[in-house]
Amino acid sequence: MKKKIHPKNYRPVVFKDINNEKILICRSTVKTKEFFIKNGKEYPLYKMEISSYSHPFFTGEKRFLGKTGPAEKFKKKYKNYKKF
Template identity: 40%
Template sequence: MQQDKHPDYWPTVFRDRAAGYAFLTRSTARSVETIEWDDGETYPVIDVEISSESHPFFTGKARVVDGEGRVAAFERRYGGAERSNS
């Protein structure tokens, strides 16, 4: 690996305030705000708007698109499947 080519990489806490969830990982992102973690160490903390704990896809609260309802609405608006075999 070439020296002085890659950015600094250090432990960072990402905190999802909406879900009350935080996780410790490594990142190149910088922050002046810090937090004391469970291990007693102090790490920089970055607040995020959404994480796997609050994202609808991961929480199971995702909206399901009703494909049949869309087809029915289309047929109501433009008529049924009236095709001629000419």
């Protein structure tokens, strides 16, 4: 490995999945403003919207997000107009 290019501020950080409240503690350099206390120790907290605990690929779930794409919106908007 090259010397003097890697960050020196690695520390244990809590990564929290906000969808299901699962946590993962690993070393990281991510900057955080919040903290999490576990077993009497204070860790920096990073909140994630999705992780392997909630991603459909890893969980095997099929989810409908409720969002329609541009093609569906266009079809819905113009379905009552006459075709020429």
